[in-house]
Amino acid sequence: MELNFKYVLDMRAFDELRRLEIFFKDESRHGVSIVDLYELVQHAGNILPRLYLLCTVGSVYIKSKEAPAKDALKDLVEMCRGVQNPIRGLFLRSYLAQVSIDKSPSLGSEYEGGEDTVMDTVEFVLQNFTEMNKLWVRMQHQGPVRIREKLEKERNELRDLVGKNLHVLSQIEGVNLELYRDTVLPRVLEQIVNCEDERAQYYLMDCIIQVFPDEYHLQTLETLLGAFPQLQPTVDIKTVLSRLMERLSNYAASSLDVLPEFLQVEAFAKLSSAIGKVIKAQVDMPIVGAVTLYVSLLTFTLHVHPERLDYVDQVLGACVKLLFGKPKLEEGRATKQIVALLSSPFEKYNDIVTALTLSNYPCIMDCLDDKTNKVMAMVIIQSIMKNNTCISTADKVEVLFELLKGLIKDLDGTAVDELDEEDFNEEQNSVARLIHMLYNDDSEEMLKIICTARKHIMAGGPTRLPFTVPPLTFSALRLVRKLQAHDGNVVGGGEEPTTPKKIFQLLNEIIEALSSVPSPELALRLYLQCAESANDCDLEPVAYDFFTKAFILYEEEVADSKAQVTAIHLITGALQRMNVFGVENRDTLTHKATGVIALAYPVITVSFPCRFLPKPSLSPYLLSLPLSVFCKAFEET
Structure with missing residues (x-):
């Protein structure tokens, strides 16, 4: 509440000072020397009003062009050092920037020329930024410990006053790539690193990424990334670096014409190296932070170099090294990031086959706990089904x-x-x-x-x-x-060509595993399916063997009465459709079916309206068998 009041007071003071500035302009038009006025306000008794007046008159002084703009700007920024109270100093310098920047030399402005250049404006803003950041950092050491939390809150709310200088730098006409690379970025990074303050370093690095053009970031990538390992260990570098990679990814996606620039500056190699150095420098960085960095790097790679699967595998390999020797990740933010990392190739390529070519992919899967491993496995299957991948x-x-x-x-x-x-x-x-x-x-x-x-x-x-x-x-x-x-x-000309008989032998072993589970009803159905397929291939011995196994399962494993009736339906129906059997084998199987019906007579008779005729709903397959089969079955019972 108190800080909001200060903001309101500052805005009102600014409005009043604007009116005063207009008054000074009018006075200068009526013969009053602006130089004398500039000297006069410096005799004000209190330093804070004196400096506000000095900044106001100074803006008129610059506009009058009675002196080089760079001299006035330098004098003003130096004089403001007289206020060392952090909050007062920040508001004062913020006012100085507002009243001066539109009158500073820039490319194409009326104030450029003669002794004044764009570089003078850049120097003024950089110096003002440096002093404001020092005041802002100093706030953490002001006041007693009991109100430290309140001061930190106030400090956080005042950060925009400092960051506005960087925004101003990005808007100055004439600050081209060369000037940014050689002067602006090195000076700003020097101040950020030297201030050794966690909050300031995080905020200002983020400001750099947000306010300057993507092209500048790409062309100065090595310089910018070189500052990250020098930041304080507690700085949330992963967020800032992730935002940088996100901006570069969007820049690459904006036009195909910029992709050669990424290759030329070797952006992937520099980002990968920087992430490794940051993780090494911040020994206390949690696993989730490091994994988040690699997720961002992988996203960048898939946007900028989608054809470079070796880059993708390299990122996965770096994660494997990171996780090697550590306990399996339990559920939490780290595992969610790993799932995001492993899911990214599917979302980009829409093809699981591409992921299967990545040698480090299974290694990361092994780092997951069992539950998360299953979640990731389901993601893989869903991707296959969604994209109909063979x-x-x-x-x-x-x-x-x-x-x-x-x-x-x-x-x-x-x-x-x-x-x-x-x-x-x-x-x-x-x-x-x-x-x-x-x-x-x-x-x-x-x-x-x-x-x-x-x-x-x-x-x-x-x-x-x-x-x-x-x-x-x-x-x-x-x-x-x-x-x-x-x-x-x-089919096939090898030593062991592929034949139906060979496949049926394999099927026999596969289905046999079901009978030992036990799941006899399912195994019986599959044996009968194989028998019908063998019938179509004219393989009588194979079909006979499958039928024999079906009968054995029925006799030894199927105990439930309803399951027995269903099994009889299936056996007799399949037997009716068989045409591969000779007389001997068919008689044997028919006799076996008769025995099955005879053994199941107590069950079947429930469905009979009388002793001799089966109920039609019992099974059309049973009714299709010769009447002698039923007669024989009833005689045996």
Whole structure:
């Protein structure tokens, strides 16, 4: 409240002094010497009113052009040193800047020429900025400790008075890149570093980034970045440096014509080096701060050099070095930044395959705790599904499943029963959908893909296999149908060509894992699917073997009465559609089906309206069997 009052008072005083300035101008027009007036006001009794009067008359003095502007500006900025009270001094110098800057020499202004140059104005503003920053920094040492918090609040509210000088510098006509590089930036950075004040360094570095043009930042990048490691260890460098990279990224995105400039100045190399030096200099910087810097660097890289995957991998590698040897990151801001880091390539390229080529990507995934690892794995799967990305080689499948290992197997002994059932089901359904995105038109490569996926999902444990085995089975059956379309049913000229028989052998092993889970009903369905596919391939022994395994599962594992009825429907329906069997095998299977029906008679008769005729709703497949089968079944019971 007190500071707001000071601001209001300052504004009123400024308005009154403006009227006084107009009065002095009128007096000079009526023959009063402005030089005499300038000398006269210096005899005022109190120093603060004296200096306000001096600044007011000084602005008229400059405008009169009776003396070089640079001499008047230099005299005014030096005289203001007489007020050393921080708050009073800041307001005084702020007033000096306001009344003088529009009358200072600049390119194309009426005050340029003769002895006055743009450099004189720059020198005046820089000197005024230096003195104001000293006053502002000194505020932290004023007053007793009990009101330190109040003083810090006041100090924070007065920062714009100091930062306004930098804004003025950026607006001076004639401050070109050369003048900025050789004079303005070095002088400002020197003052920022030397003041050794956390608040001032943070605010003023941010001001530099915000007020000067992006082109200037790019061309003076090495000088600007060189100041960051020299700042106080407590300065929030990550925020300032991130804003710098964000501005440069936007500048690069604004026009393709500026991209050669980034390559010419080697912006990526300089930013990467600066981040390393800052992290090394600030030994107490938390992990989240360092990771945030690399997230910003990666964002910059993806905007400016999207084609340079080596740069992207280099950023990820720097993060790996940062996290190496430290405990796995737990949930919190650091893990959120890591997720943002790992998600950036997906958002840029819309292609998970690109990320799979980055050697350091899996290393960062390993640094995450199990829960965050799963979150990131779900992000990867969602990206694949959203962009309809096909994973087309076994090597890429290997890398992908290593990234997704948090979803496809238990990590660090985490029991599945400790997980939320709904979340677990959603995760495994996502993995199941992903399996359908593994495809290659080349049959040999597709078989390699299936074998690679099988190796990983078989390690998933009994609760995951019922989700992942079916899509893998149908993916293999799709390959069988493709091979069936080829003459000779053989593809590939290697030592072990890809054949349907070879795939059925693999399927036998895959489905067998389900029967031991146990999930017999699902395994029985998959055996019958494979039998029908073998029937289409005219592989009688293979089809017969699958049927045999289905019968064994029914007899030994299916105990629930409703499940038995469903299984009978499936077995008899599949048997009806088979045409590959010879007389002997068909009779054997029909006899086996008869035995199944006979054993299930107590269950089936519930559905019969009478002893001899089955209820039509029981199963159209049962009704399609010869009547002798039912008669024989009833005789045996």
